[in-house]
Amino acid sequence: MIPQTTSLKTKQNWQHALANAINSADELLALLGLSGQLAAIDKAQIRQFPVRVPRSYIKKMRYGDASDPLLRQVFPLIDEGFRVDGYKADPVGDHLAIKSPGILQKYQGRALLLMTGACAIHCRYCFRRHFPYSESNPLAGQWQQSLDALNADKSITEVILSGGDPLSLNDEKLANAIEDLNQITHLKRLRIHTRLPVVLPERITESLLNYLQNTHLKVVMVIHANHANEIDEEAAQVLSDLRQAGVQLLNQTVLLKGINDSVDALVGLSERLNEVDVQPYYLHLLDKVAGAHHFDVEEELAVSLIENLRQQLPGYLVPRLVRELQGEASKTVIS
Numbered sequence: 001m002i003p004q005t006t007s008l009k010t011k012q013n014w015q016h017a018l019a020n021a022i023n024s025a026d027e028l029l030a031l032l033g034l035s036g037q038l039a040a041i042d043k044a045q046i047r048q049f050p051v052r053v054p055r056s057y058i059k060k061m062r063y064g065d066a067s068d069p070l071l072r073q074v075f076p077l078i079d080e081g082f083r084v085d086g087y088k089a090d091p092v093g094d095h096l097a098i099k100s101p102g103i104l105q106k107y108q109g110r111a112l113l114l115m116t117g118a119c120a121i122h123c124r125y126c127f128r129r130h131f132p133y134s135e136s137n138p139l140a141g142q143w144q145q146s147l148d149a150l151n152a153d154k155s156i157t158e159v160i161l162s163g164g165d166p167l168s169l170n171d172e173k174l175a176n177a178i179e180d181l182n183q184i185t186h187l188k189r190l191r192i193h194t195r196l197p198v199v200l201p202e203r204i205t206e207s208l209l210n211y212l213q214n215t216h217l218k219v220v221m222v223i224h225a226n227h228a229n230e231i232d233e234e235a236a237q238v239l240s241d242l243r244q245a246g247v248q249l250l251n252q253t254v255l256l257k258g259i260n261d262s263v264d265a266l267v268g269l270s271e272r273l274n275e276v277d278v279q280p281y282y283l284h285l286l287d288k289v290a291g292a293h294h295f296d297v298e299e300e301l302a303v304s305l306i307e308n309l310r311q312q313l314p315g316y317l318v319p320r321l322v323r324e325l326q327g328e329a330s331k332t333v334i335s
Protein backbone atom coordinates (compact mmCIF):
# COMPACT_ATOMS: atom_id res chain seq x y z
CA MET A 1 0.00 0.00 0.00
CA ILE A 2 1.29 3.40 -0.93
CA PRO A 3 0.35 6.02 1.63
CA GLN A 4 -2.20 8.54 0.46
CA THR A 5 -0.06 11.53 1.34
CA THR A 6 2.12 10.89 -1.70
CA SER A 7 -0.76 10.96 -4.16
CA LEU A 8 -0.17 14.61 -5.01
CA LYS A 9 3.45 14.01 -5.89
CA THR A 10 3.07 13.62 -9.59
CA LYS A 11 5.66 13.82 -12.29
CA GLN A 12 4.45 17.30 -13.24
CA ASN A 13 5.02 18.56 -9.72
CA TRP A 14 8.63 17.55 -9.40
CA GLN A 15 9.64 18.42 -12.92
CA HIS A 16 8.03 21.79 -12.46
CA ALA A 17 9.92 22.26 -9.19
CA LEU A 18 13.15 21.29 -10.94
CA ALA A 19 12.57 23.69 -13.82
CA ASN A 20 11.76 26.44 -11.34
CA ALA A 21 15.01 26.16 -9.40
CA ILE A 22 16.92 29.39 -8.80
CA ASN A 23 19.94 29.74 -11.08
CA SER A 24 21.48 33.02 -10.08
CA ALA A 25 23.49 34.02 -7.04
CA ASP A 26 21.93 37.50 -7.03
CA GLU A 27 18.41 36.14 -7.04
CA LEU A 28 19.25 33.74 -4.24
CA LEU A 29 20.54 36.59 -2.08
CA ALA A 30 17.55 38.77 -2.94
CA LEU A 31 15.11 36.05 -1.86
CA LEU A 32 16.84 35.89 1.51
CA GLY A 33 17.07 39.64 2.03
CA LEU A 34 20.86 39.48 1.66
CA SER A 35 21.52 41.45 -1.51
CA GLY A 36 25.13 42.59 -1.65
CA GLN A 37 26.12 40.76 1.52
CA LEU A 38 28.12 37.90 0.01
CA ALA A 39 30.56 38.14 -2.90
CA ALA A 40 30.01 35.59 -5.66
CA ILE A 41 32.47 34.25 -8.19
CA ASP A 42 32.15 36.01 -11.54
CA LYS A 43 29.73 34.85 -14.17
CA ALA A 44 32.32 33.59 -16.65
CA GLN A 45 33.88 31.29 -14.07
CA ILE A 46 30.61 29.88 -12.90
CA ARG A 47 29.39 28.70 -16.29
CA GLN A 48 30.78 25.19 -15.93
CA PHE A 49 28.90 24.58 -12.70
CA PRO A 50 26.09 27.13 -12.44
CA VAL A 51 24.03 27.97 -9.40
CA ARG A 52 21.06 25.66 -8.98
CA VAL A 53 18.84 25.64 -5.90
CA PRO A 54 15.26 24.36 -5.69
CA ARG A 55 12.86 26.84 -4.10
CA SER A 56 11.77 24.34 -1.47
CA TYR A 57 15.39 24.16 -0.30
CA ILE A 58 15.59 27.94 -0.05
CA LYS A 59 12.49 27.91 2.17
CA LYS A 60 14.50 25.97 4.75
CA MET A 61 17.15 28.70 4.94
CA ARG A 62 17.00 31.42 7.59
CA TYR A 63 15.95 34.76 6.14
CA GLY A 64 18.60 37.46 6.49
CA ASP A 65 21.36 35.11 7.70
CA ALA A 66 24.42 35.16 5.45
CA SER A 67 25.98 32.28 7.38
CA ASP A 68 22.98 29.97 7.09
CA PRO A 69 24.33 26.40 6.75
CA LEU A 70 22.08 25.59 3.79
CA LEU A 71 22.85 28.80 1.95
CA ARG A 72 26.58 28.17 2.38
CA GLN A 73 26.31 24.79 0.64
CA VAL A 74 24.98 26.33 -2.56
CA PHE A 75 26.29 29.89 -2.70
CA PRO A 76 29.21 30.30 -5.16
CA LEU A 77 31.57 32.31 -2.97
CA ILE A 78 34.37 34.20 -4.63
CA ASP A 79 36.79 31.78 -2.89
CA GLU A 80 35.91 29.17 -5.53
CA GLY A 81 38.04 31.01 -8.03
CA PHE A 82 41.24 30.88 -5.94
CA ARG A 83 43.76 28.26 -6.99
CA VAL A 84 45.07 26.24 -4.06
CA ASP A 85 47.81 23.59 -4.26
CA GLY A 86 46.62 20.03 -3.76
CA TYR A 87 43.08 20.62 -5.02
CA LYS A 88 42.43 18.81 -8.28
CA ALA A 89 39.75 18.29 -10.91
CA ASP A 90 39.54 14.54 -10.17
CA PRO A 91 40.54 14.19 -6.49
CA VAL A 92 39.60 10.55 -5.99
CA GLY A 93 40.83 8.90 -9.17
CA ASP A 94 37.42 8.32 -10.73
CA HIS A 95 38.95 8.28 -14.21
CA LEU A 96 41.22 5.36 -13.34
CA ALA A 97 38.30 3.36 -11.94
CA ILE A 98 36.18 3.40 -15.09
CA LYS A 99 35.49 -0.23 -15.91
CA SER A 100 33.25 0.32 -18.89
CA PRO A 101 31.41 3.50 -19.94
CA GLY A 102 29.65 4.88 -16.88
CA ILE A 103 30.70 2.07 -14.53
CA LEU A 104 33.19 2.77 -11.76
CA GLN A 105 34.54 -0.06 -9.71
CA LYS A 106 36.96 0.54 -6.90
CA TYR A 107 35.78 -1.96 -4.31
CA GLN A 108 35.07 -5.65 -4.32
CA GLY A 109 31.49 -6.67 -5.02
CA ARG A 110 30.19 -3.14 -5.59
CA ALA A 111 29.87 -1.47 -8.97
CA LEU A 112 28.88 2.15 -9.22
CA LEU A 113 26.88 3.41 -12.19
CA LEU A 114 27.04 7.07 -13.13
CA MET A 115 23.45 7.29 -14.32
CA THR A 116 23.39 10.97 -15.20
CA GLY A 117 25.36 14.15 -14.71
CA ALA A 118 22.27 16.08 -13.69
CA CYS A 119 21.42 17.16 -10.15
CA ALA A 120 18.51 19.09 -8.71
CA ILE A 121 20.90 21.17 -6.66
CA HIS A 122 24.49 22.22 -7.23
CA CYS A 123 26.49 21.76 -4.04
CA ARG A 124 29.56 23.91 -4.27
CA TYR A 125 31.75 21.29 -2.53
CA CYS A 126 30.81 18.57 -5.05
CA PHE A 127 33.76 16.29 -5.84
CA ARG A 128 32.35 15.44 -9.26
CA ARG A 129 31.87 19.06 -10.27
CA HIS A 130 34.49 18.66 -13.00
CA PHE A 131 33.60 15.12 -14.11
CA PRO A 132 33.09 14.79 -17.88
CA TYR A 133 29.69 13.13 -17.75
CA SER A 134 29.09 13.60 -21.44
CA GLU A 135 31.92 11.10 -22.09
CA SER A 136 30.77 8.58 -19.52
CA ASN A 137 27.10 7.93 -19.17
CA PRO A 138 25.81 4.37 -19.23
CA LEU A 139 22.34 5.35 -20.38
CA ALA A 140 23.56 7.29 -23.40
CA GLY A 141 23.53 4.45 -25.91
CA GLN A 142 25.84 2.23 -23.87
CA TRP A 143 23.37 0.71 -21.48
CA GLN A 144 23.49 -2.77 -23.01
CA GLN A 145 27.27 -2.71 -22.75
CA SER A 146 26.99 -1.81 -19.06
CA LEU A 147 24.50 -4.61 -18.45
CA ASP A 148 26.75 -7.07 -20.26
CA ALA A 149 29.67 -6.01 -18.08
CA LEU A 150 27.61 -6.50 -14.91
CA ASN A 151 26.22 -9.81 -16.16
CA ALA A 152 29.69 -11.11 -16.93
CA ASP A 153 31.09 -10.42 -13.47
CA LYS A 154 29.50 -12.69 -10.90
CA SER A 155 31.54 -11.16 -8.10
CA ILE A 156 29.36 -8.04 -8.24
CA THR A 157 26.48 -8.35 -5.79
CA GLU A 158 25.60 -4.70 -5.34
CA VAL A 159 24.93 -2.03 -7.91
CA ILE A 160 25.14 1.55 -6.74
CA LEU A 161 23.22 4.13 -8.71
CA SER A 162 25.05 7.42 -8.52
CA GLY A 163 25.76 10.40 -10.71
CA GLY A 164 24.97 13.30 -10.63
CA ASP A 165 21.80 12.37 -8.89
CA PRO A 166 20.20 9.19 -10.21
CA LEU A 167 16.75 10.35 -9.08
CA SER A 168 16.97 13.28 -11.45
CA LEU A 169 16.23 10.74 -14.21
CA ASN A 170 12.55 10.41 -15.00
CA ASP A 171 10.54 7.47 -13.74
CA GLU A 172 10.40 5.73 -17.09
CA LYS A 173 14.18 5.66 -17.53
CA LEU A 174 14.79 4.71 -13.93
CA ALA A 175 12.12 2.01 -13.81
CA ASN A 176 13.47 0.45 -17.02
CA ALA A 177 17.03 0.52 -15.72
CA ILE A 178 16.01 -1.09 -12.44
CA GLU A 179 13.98 -3.72 -14.28
CA ASP A 180 17.08 -4.60 -16.36
CA LEU A 181 19.21 -4.84 -13.20
CA ASN A 182 16.52 -6.99 -11.62
CA GLN A 183 17.21 -9.63 -14.30
CA ILE A 184 20.84 -10.04 -13.26
CA THR A 185 20.55 -13.02 -10.98
CA HIS A 186 23.79 -12.61 -9.02
CA LEU A 187 22.83 -9.12 -7.82
CA LYS A 188 21.51 -8.87 -4.27
CA ARG A 189 21.32 -5.18 -3.57
CA LEU A 190 20.49 -1.97 -5.32
CA ARG A 191 21.90 1.08 -3.59
CA ILE A 192 20.83 4.58 -4.56
CA HIS A 193 22.90 7.60 -3.56
CA THR A 194 20.71 10.66 -3.78
CA ARG A 195 20.10 14.04 -2.26
CA LEU A 196 16.60 14.39 -3.67
CA PRO A 197 14.51 13.22 -0.69
CA VAL A 198 16.11 16.15 1.12
CA VAL A 199 16.47 18.80 -1.59
CA LEU A 200 13.46 18.03 -3.83
CA PRO A 201 11.07 15.82 -1.85
CA GLU A 202 8.49 16.22 -4.62
CA ARG A 203 10.60 13.68 -6.53
CA ILE A 204 9.47 10.78 -4.35
CA THR A 205 6.48 9.93 -6.52
CA GLU A 206 4.02 7.11 -6.12
CA SER A 207 5.42 5.60 -9.27
CA LEU A 208 8.97 5.63 -7.86
CA LEU A 209 7.77 4.02 -4.63
CA ASN A 210 6.01 1.35 -6.67
CA TYR A 211 8.95 0.19 -8.69
CA LEU A 212 11.33 0.37 -5.74
CA GLN A 213 8.92 -1.89 -3.91
CA ASN A 214 8.59 -4.33 -6.80
CA THR A 215 12.21 -5.24 -7.43
CA HIS A 216 13.52 -8.43 -5.84
CA LEU A 217 16.72 -6.58 -5.04
CA LYS A 218 17.12 -5.25 -1.53
CA VAL A 219 16.94 -1.48 -1.92
CA VAL A 220 19.20 0.72 0.19
CA MET A 221 19.05 4.49 -0.16
CA VAL A 222 21.84 6.71 1.07
CA ILE A 223 20.54 10.24 1.44
CA HIS A 224 23.14 12.95 1.58
CA ALA A 225 22.02 15.28 4.35
CA ASN A 226 24.59 17.63 5.82
CA HIS A 227 22.54 19.54 8.36
CA ALA A 228 19.45 18.95 10.52
CA ASN A 229 17.72 22.01 9.01
CA GLU A 230 17.57 20.20 5.67
CA ILE A 231 15.18 17.61 7.08
CA ASP A 232 11.90 19.48 7.44
CA GLU A 233 8.45 17.90 7.75
CA GLU A 234 8.11 17.37 4.02
CA ALA A 235 11.41 15.53 3.81
CA ALA A 236 10.42 13.52 6.89
CA GLN A 237 7.20 12.50 5.16
CA VAL A 238 8.87 11.21 2.00
CA LEU A 239 11.49 9.38 4.06
CA SER A 240 8.65 7.67 5.86
CA ASP A 241 7.03 6.80 2.50
CA LEU A 242 10.31 5.30 1.31
CA ARG A 243 10.68 3.25 4.45
CA GLN A 244 7.15 1.95 4.10
CA ALA A 245 8.05 0.88 0.58
CA GLY A 246 10.76 -1.32 2.14
CA VAL A 247 13.74 0.91 1.45
CA GLN A 248 16.54 0.86 4.02
CA LEU A 249 17.68 4.42 4.73
CA LEU A 250 21.22 5.54 5.52
CA ASN A 251 22.82 8.96 5.56
CA GLN A 252 26.21 10.20 4.57
CA THR A 253 27.47 13.67 5.30
CA VAL A 254 30.38 15.71 4.07
CA LEU A 255 32.14 17.56 6.88
CA LEU A 256 32.05 21.18 5.73
CA LYS A 257 33.69 24.20 7.28
CA GLY A 258 31.19 26.77 8.50
CA ILE A 259 28.28 24.41 7.83
CA ASN A 260 28.47 21.39 10.11
CA ASP A 261 31.96 21.47 11.66
CA SER A 262 30.72 21.78 15.24
CA VAL A 263 29.62 19.29 17.87
CA ASP A 264 26.20 20.96 18.04
CA ALA A 265 25.58 20.74 14.31
CA LEU A 266 26.65 17.10 14.12
CA VAL A 267 24.71 16.06 17.23
CA GLY A 268 21.68 17.90 15.87
CA LEU A 269 21.96 16.09 12.55
CA SER A 270 22.28 12.65 14.13
CA GLU A 271 19.34 13.34 16.45
CA ARG A 272 17.20 14.50 13.55
CA LEU A 273 18.18 11.49 11.43
CA ASN A 274 17.15 9.24 14.27
CA GLU A 275 13.76 10.97 14.53
CA VAL A 276 13.11 10.15 10.88
CA ASP A 277 14.58 6.62 11.12
CA VAL A 278 17.65 7.19 8.99
CA GLN A 279 20.87 5.54 10.14
CA PRO A 280 24.00 7.75 10.16
CA TYR A 281 26.58 5.96 7.98
CA TYR A 282 29.59 8.01 6.92
CA LEU A 283 30.98 11.42 7.78
CA HIS A 284 33.30 12.19 4.88
CA LEU A 285 36.32 14.40 4.99
CA LEU A 286 36.19 16.66 1.98
CA ASP A 287 37.56 15.33 -1.29
CA LYS A 288 40.09 17.91 -2.35
CA VAL A 289 38.40 19.11 -5.50
CA ALA A 290 39.48 22.34 -7.16
CA GLY A 291 37.18 25.19 -6.11
CA ALA A 292 36.17 23.71 -2.75
CA HIS A 293 39.21 24.40 -0.55
CA HIS A 294 37.23 26.85 1.59
CA PHE A 295 35.05 23.98 2.83
CA ASP A 296 37.91 21.82 4.07
CA VAL A 297 38.09 20.85 7.75
CA GLU A 298 41.41 19.74 9.25
CA GLU A 299 41.57 16.05 10.07
CA GLU A 300 42.59 16.84 13.66
CA LEU A 301 39.42 18.88 14.24
CA ALA A 302 37.34 16.18 12.57
CA VAL A 303 38.70 13.51 14.92
CA SER A 304 38.00 15.64 17.97
CA LEU A 305 34.45 16.29 16.75
CA ILE A 306 33.83 12.57 16.41
CA GLU A 307 35.29 11.93 19.88
CA ASN A 308 32.87 14.49 21.29
CA LEU A 309 29.99 12.90 19.42
CA ARG A 310 30.92 9.53 20.84
CA GLN A 311 30.63 10.94 24.36
CA GLN A 312 27.28 12.59 23.73
CA LEU A 313 25.40 10.11 21.57
CA PRO A 314 24.59 6.43 21.60
CA GLY A 315 27.12 4.57 19.46
CA TYR A 316 24.60 3.86 16.73
CA LEU A 317 24.13 7.58 16.09
CA VAL A 318 27.83 8.25 15.52
CA PRO A 319 28.83 8.07 11.84
CA ARG A 320 32.19 6.67 10.80
CA LEU A 321 34.67 9.38 9.89
CA VAL A 322 36.16 8.38 6.53
CA ARG A 323 38.27 9.68 3.73
CA GLU A 324 38.50 8.40 0.21
CA LEU A 325 42.10 7.74 -0.74
CA GLN A 326 42.89 6.92 -4.32
CA GLY A 327 43.85 3.28 -4.89
CA GLU A 328 42.65 1.94 -1.51
CA ALA A 329 40.40 -1.15 -1.33
CA SER A 330 37.75 0.66 0.69
CA LYS A 331 37.04 4.05 2.19
CA THR A 332 39.67 4.73 4.85
CA VAL A 333 38.23 4.89 8.35
CA ILE A 334 39.88 7.73 10.29
CA SER A 335 37.86 7.39 13.50
Ligand SMILES: *Cc1c(COP(=O)(O)O)cnc(C)c1O
Pocket residue numbers: 097104105106107110111112160330331
Ligand atom coordinates in the same frame (compact mmCIF):
# COMPACT_ATOMS: atom_id res chain seq x y z
C1 LIG B 1 32.30 5.10 -2.01
C2 LIG B 1 32.21 4.15 -3.14
C3 LIG B 1 31.51 2.94 -3.00
C4 LIG B 1 30.77 2.57 -1.74
O1 LIG B 1 31.60 2.27 -0.67
P1 LIG B 1 30.94 1.72 0.69
O2 LIG B 1 32.03 1.73 1.66
O3 LIG B 1 30.38 0.37 0.38
O4 LIG B 1 29.83 2.67 1.03
C5 LIG B 1 31.50 2.06 -4.06
N1 LIG B 1 32.11 2.35 -5.22
C6 LIG B 1 32.79 3.50 -5.40
C7 LIG B 1 33.46 3.75 -6.71
C8 LIG B 1 32.86 4.44 -4.37
O5 LIG B 1 33.51 5.59 -4.57
Ligand code: SF4
Pocket residue numbers: 118119120121122123125126127128129163164165195224
Ligand atom coordinates in the same frame (compact mmCIF):
# COMPACT_ATOMS: atom_id res chain seq x y z
S1 SF4 C 1 23.78 16.36 -5.24
FE1 SF4 C 1 25.71 15.23 -5.02
S2 SF4 C 1 26.47 14.94 -7.14
FE2 SF4 C 1 24.90 16.59 -7.17
S3 SF4 C 1 26.03 18.52 -6.94
FE3 SF4 C 1 25.40 17.86 -4.89
S4 SF4 C 1 27.17 16.70 -4.11
FE4 SF4 C 1 27.39 16.83 -6.34
